[in-house]
Amino acid sequence: xxxxxxxxxxxxxxxxxxxxxxxxxxxxxxxxxxxxxxxxxxxxxxxxxxxxxxxxxxxxxxxxxxxxxxxxxxxxxxxxxxxxxxxxxxxxxxxxxxxxxxxxxxxxxxxxxxxxxxxxxxxxxxxxxxxxxxxxxxxxxxxxxxxxxxxxxxxxxxxxxxxxxxxxxxxxxxxxxxxxxxxxxxxxx
Numbered sequence: 001x002x003x004x005x006x007x008x009x010x011x012x013x014x015x016x017x018x019x020x021x022x023x024x025x026x027x028x029x030x031x032x033x034x035x036x037x038x039x040x041x042x043x044x045x046x047x048x049x050x051x052x053x054x055x056x057x058x059x060x061x062x063x064x065x066x067x068x069x070x071x072x073x074x075x076x077x078x079x080x081x082x083x084x085x086x087x088x089x090x091x092x093x094x095x096x097x098x099x100x101x102x103x104x105x106x107x108x109x110x111x112x113x114x115x116x117x118x119x120x121x122x123x124x125x126x127x128x129x130x131x132x133x134x135x136x137x138x139x140x141x142x143x144x145x146x147x148x149x150x151x152x153x154x155x156x157x158x159x160x161x162x163x164x165x166x167x168x169x170x171x172x173x174x175x176x177x178x179x180x181x182x183x184x185x186x187x188x189x
């Protein structure tokens with residue numbers, strides 16, 4: 001069996017989540033605003049979707065974006081070793097995200113480590129979801145400008161921003177140096 005790539009993992013997660021919800025490709029395409037052909041490519045692992053496309057898809061599936069990177073089986077151990085943490089690079093902005101928390105039934109939170117290139121920007125069209133996702137952005141290095149709806153927040157190392165994923169939001173690194181931050185996600189059930 002070949003090693004699973006991050007695109008294979010995303011493909012499997014999208015297929016599994018869609019099947020669990022009993023919705024067709026057409027229905028999901030309508031629900032999330034991503035074309036049926038793009039969804040088909042993603043589900044076959046033949047596309048390198050951008051963060052914006054994956055955010056739309058996660059919204060349509062009613063899960064946090066981080067859930068699209070989960071392994072197919074819950075963790076057998078409460079420890080997820082650094083060597084087993086899969087990294088994904090957004091083909092548009094170049095930002096890199098890595099899920100660092102083990103996936104286990106009943107875990108109330110997910111933790112993601114993000115490295116954001118200088119001057120890069122990603123804008124998400126987040127809207128209402130079946131359950132409100134709470135996101136905490138804790139700056140570890142550098143500076144980020146984060147827009148949540150109409151509110152703009154400039155964060156520096158050590159700062160932490162709490163926000164719900166219920167409005168459009170944008171992440172921008174205005175500096176000449178990379179930024180790094182941790183994201184903690186929790187969901188109201």
